[in-house]
Amino acid sequence: MEQHVQQWLKDKRTAHLDELKEFLSIPSISALSEHKPHIKEAADWLAKNLQSAGFDHVQVMPTNGNPVVYADWLHAPNKPTVLIYGHYDVQPVDPIGLWDTPPFEPDIRDNKIFARGASDDKGQTFMHIKALEAILHTTGTLPLNIKFCIEGEEEVGSPNLDRFVEVNQNLLAADVLVISDTPMLDKGRPAICTGLRGLCGLQIDVKGPKSDQHSGLFGGAVQNPIHALVRLLDSMRDEEGHILIDGFYDQVIPITEEERAAYQFLQMDEEKVRQELEVPALFGEKGFSMLERTWVRPTLEVNGIYGGFQGEGIKTVLPSEAHAKITCRLVPDQEPDQIVELLRKHIQKHTPPGVTVQVTPFDKGYPFMTPIDHPAIQAASRAYEKAYGVAAAFTRMGGSIPIVATFNRLLHxxxxxxxxxxxxxxxxAPNEHFHLENFDLGLLTLCHYWFELANTPV
Amino acid sequence: MEQHVQQWLKDKRTAHLDELKEFLSIPSISALSEHKPHIKEAADWLAKNLQSAGFDHVQVMPTNGNPVVYADWLHAPNKPTVLIYGHYDVQPVDPIGLWDTPPFEPDIRDNKIFARGASDDKGQTFMHIKALEAILHTTGTLPLNIKFCIEGEEEVGSPNLDRFVEVNQNLLAADVLVISDTPMLDKGRPAICTGLRGLCGLQIDVKGPKSDQHSGLFGGAVQNPIHALVRLLDSMRDEEGHILIDGFYDQVIPITEEERAAYQFLQMDEEKVRQELEVPALFGEKGFSMLERTWVRPTLEVNGIYGGFQGEGIKTVLPSEAHAKITCRLVPDQEPDQIVELLRKHIQKHTPPGVTVQVTPFDKGYPFMTPIDHPAIQAASRAYEKAYGVAAAFTRMGGSIPIVATFNRLLHxxxxxxxxxxxxxxxxAPNEHFHLENFDLGLLTLCHYWFELANTPV
Incomplete structure (x- = not known):
């Protein structure tokens, strides 16, 4: 890679961080409808930034939900075309009281930038634009063709992206899809992720008496919806987190000895994780390591629960309703639709007497795996080694990027x-941040990658 | 009872309801500290009302919490002295969205007055003042001696009343304590309650990882505090509501065949209750009727639960904390302190691995029973029959008025x-109301009662 690309990144560092702060200041929370105007603001900001970086055909493209920002640079004939996917929407910020600085007032301290979206995924999306801008402005060209597809509904399960990709297959056609939304192993230990868990989930609404009742007058004679919900949820997992839904594990591909060895080689420090999370002990299915539990095993988690009195002090109420939100992380070859059906059946079978239960599924995502020996992945590995000085590990990941499967299925x-x-x-969570060491080395890695990939037949 | 007492109540009905509306408009919620000024406003309102009704020694007496309103009329030598207890504080109003009219804008429709506190207990406390005022203004005197003790912390467990009663034993000394805070059996079916359940409870705070975590990254490897809480709560009751806390039932006095027959005689229409509550089925311990379940059996109810994401849509979080509020209704001879200890032990023994649990007890109240053949109770029975034309049933009640035991213990x-x-x-609950038929007949009953009781040796 040419020396003046590096110099440019060095010279522009302060300006880049100022731009990023501007982007992070926009509260583009996709889960809360009152933030619709900020979604638009973030999409427009991105479009302007892509334009000034030198990209062509910059468009804020409508969908049935939040818009997709598209841009391209296609002036490298006979070279690979890369589609870069990112998302400009962010998670909600509650509990807001636990943030040390406000989530939408980016603050740099200890060489980290703190803000909602700093890491997931505004910061990393922004780096892609800046890396390519650096090459374009210093060399006058790019070594390969680039397309950007940056959506605004990733944090709510990308409900409209499948359709968008389907309709725009020609526009988005490429040789490789690159996404920066997965974590490194640790500081100084880059990783290329070769597998993601899928996702499905549902809201459970339990209804008891028509309105809140006095627990003295009706307690003991009327089913309490919270107790019913508690019993239902407790029936779903055993004490080690093994899931008790009939048929849940039927399609799970068992971990191989090779994978087990590869993950052991990573020497995950579970005690360090335990200390960082400040929990008395880690937890999970017997016979699996922490990495195995989060990478190759499916899970079921209650993400939220609420019912009855939540205020200060005591209210002796027998509540009318209780609610929970649950999601499952899925692994190959579990089918999200099938798992939702199994959940429904379980809930129906285990609904306690005296209440009614309503179930509303959330959006779904397929689990995904990609082969380690693919040339585009090997090129990425070389780019990491050049920037970080160490080989990137090959990992899987516990999180979900549902659209990965969509791109793979539709664009092959x-x-x-x-x-x-x-x-x-x-x-x-509160105090989301992004370490600026990886902002700097990440920009370098991406620049190296485009030159490596330009000379790789993919 | 003299004819012009009745006439007075008739003539003053509209004025009385207007006064009551004024009283009900004050949002004197004791559970929420932001309502402190309204607590004071309600106490002052009562004092003014007692003053203008003709009582002496009207005082708003400070306690370590909310004040007690005292007043008396002691000009009937050689006649019994009655202490009337009531409370001017009310329950919180959430979920506010389920009220048809605002809780602190009293509204009369269908011959019912709708407002928080209309029934529990502002409306009934107010009736006591108006009944005595009617006798005093039409006859120029009262047939017996009266003391009022109206507190402002009943809905939060009366934390300061024990001390108040202890310090003011002489001031409050009386022959009979009368309280109107228990329900009738049904429209046209008055009841004198001879037993109350006690109360104890606690807040359970479950703490997992130091902050909310991504359920994809840590799900399956870190205990989810909601799951831990759900398991803990589910361990406390079986599917019929029978409580699984070791030793919980040890002190419970078993129901006698006589009581069982007395309650069967009341011919409780359980199907009607089921329909009114709009539940698919009633619920409870096998072998007990609904009245037995709510009158002579102890219970354990989760009054509130919360943790994780409660907003619109989905948030794939593994939350840092989960919380529940539970209360037990106790029956003779369960000791509240002892039951709290049993709960603590159970929680300690059943805390799932990977989380820490903190327990904070709420205020407590003893269960209570009073003999049916006491002359003051028999006089009340005659008063009801004169006003309602039917004999009052003798019942017990599922709710708790913790101070009843205090008065009994300290003032004998x-x-x-x-x-x-x-x-x-x-x-x-939302849409609390009070039927005005019982406002009218209740005023009459109380007037009859004072004349009956004046001629009863107690």
């Missing part, structure tokens, strides 16, 4: 997941 | 529980 292209976030950067 | 006086609310008047 391999996926390279090269993310720069650290595992403890609080994505989806 | 029998308690007459003669309430005028209907069981479906939504105390503690």
């Amino acid at each position: 292209l391999p996926v390279v997941l090269m993310g720069f976030g650290l595992p403890n950067e609080n994505f989806h | 006086l029998p308690v007459v529980l003669m309430g005028f609310g209907l069981p479906n008047e939504n105390f503690h």
Whole structure:
């Protein structure tokens, strides 16, 4: 890679961080409808940024939900075309009281930038634009063809992206899909992710008496919807988190000895994780390591529960309703639709007497795996080694990027997941941040990657 | 009873309801500290009302919490002295969205007055003042001596009343305690309550990882505090609501065949209750009727639960915390302190691995029973029959008035529980109301009672 690309990144560092702060200041929360105007603002901001970076055909393209930002640079004939996917929407910020600085007032301290979306995924999407801008402005050209597809509904399960990709197959056609939304192993330990868990889930609404009742007058004679919900949820997992839904594990591909060895080689420090999370003990299915539990095993988690009195002090109420939100992380070859059906059946079978239960499924995502020996992945590995000085590990990941499967299915292209976030950067939680060491080395890695990939037959 | 007392009540009906509306408009919620000014406003309002009704020594007496309103009329030598207890504080109003009219804008429709506190207990406390005022203004005197003790912390467990009663034993000394805060059996079916359940409870705070985590990255490897809480709560009751806390039933006095027959005689229409509550089925311990389940059996209810994401849509979080509030209704001879200890032990023994649990007890109340053949109770029975034309049933009640035991213990006086609310008047729930038929007949009953009791040696 040419020396003045590096110099440019160095010279522009402060300006880049100022731009990023501007982007992170927009509260583009896709889960809450009151933030619709900020979604538009973030999409427009991105379009302007892509334009000024030198991309062509910049468009904010409508969908049935939030818009997709598209841009391209296609002036490298006979060279591969890369589709870069990212998302400009972010998670909600509650509990807001636990943030040290406001989530939408980006703050740099300890060489980290703190803001909702700093790591997931505004920061990493922004890096892609800046890396390519650096090459374009210093060399006057790019070594390969680039297309951007940046959506605004990833954090709510990308309900409209499948349709968008289907309709725009020609526009999005490429040789490789690159996504930076997966974590590194640790500081100084880059990783290329070769597998993602899928996702499905549902809201469970339990209804008891028509209105809240006095627990003294009716307690003991009327089913309490919270107790009913508690019993229902407790029936879904055993004490080690093994899932008790009939047929849940039927399609799970068992872990191979080779995978087990590969993950043991990573020497995950479980005690360090335990200390960082400040829990008395880690937890999970017997016979599996922490990496195996989060990478190759499916899960079922209650993400939220609520019912009855939540205020200060005591209210002796027998509530009318109780609610829970659950999601399952899925692994190959579990089918999200099939798992939702199994959940429904379980709930129906285990609904306690005296209440009615309603179930509303959330959007779904397929689990996914990509072969380690693909040339586009090997090229990424070389790029990491040049920037970080160490080989990237090959990993899988516990999270879900549902659209990966969509791109693979509709555009038939391999996926390279090269993310720069650290595992403890609080994505989806208060005090989300992004370490600027990986902002700097990540920009370098991406620049190296485009030159490596330009000379790789994919 | 003299004819012009009745006439007075008739003539003053509209004025009385206007006064009551004024009283009900004050949002004197004791559970929420932001309502402190309204607590004071309600106490002052009562004092003014007692003053203008003709009582002496009207005082708003400070406690370590909310003040107690005291007043008396002691000009009937050689006649019994009655202590009337009531409370001017009310329950919180959430979920506010389910009220048809605002909780603190009293509205009369279908001959019912709708407001928080209409029935529990502002409406009934107010009736006591108006009944005595009617006698005093039409006859120029009262047939017996009266003391009022109206507190402002009943809905939060009366944390300061024990001390208040202890310090003011002489001031409050009386021959009979009368309280109107228990329900009738049904429209036209008055009841004198001879037993109350006690109360104890606690808040359970489950703490997992130090902050909310991404359910994809840590799900399956870190205990989810909601699952831990769900398991803990589910361990406390079986599927019929029978409580699984070791030793919980040890002190429960078994129901006698006589009581069972007395309650069967009441011919409780369980199907009607089921329909009114709009539940698919009633519920409870096998071998007990609904009345037995709510009157003579102890219970354990989750009054509130919360943790993780409660907003619109989905948030794939593994939450840091989960919380529940539970209360037990106790029956003679369960000791509240002892039951709290049993709960603590159970929680300690059943805390799932990977989380820590903190327990905070709420205030407690003893269960209570009073003999049916006491002359003050028999006089009340005659008063009801004169006003309603039917004999009052003798019942017990599922709710708790913790201070009843306090009065009994410190002042050594029998308690007459003669309430005028209907069981479906939504105390503690949205759309609380009070039927005006019982406002009218209740005023008459109380007037009759004072004349009956004046001629009864107690």
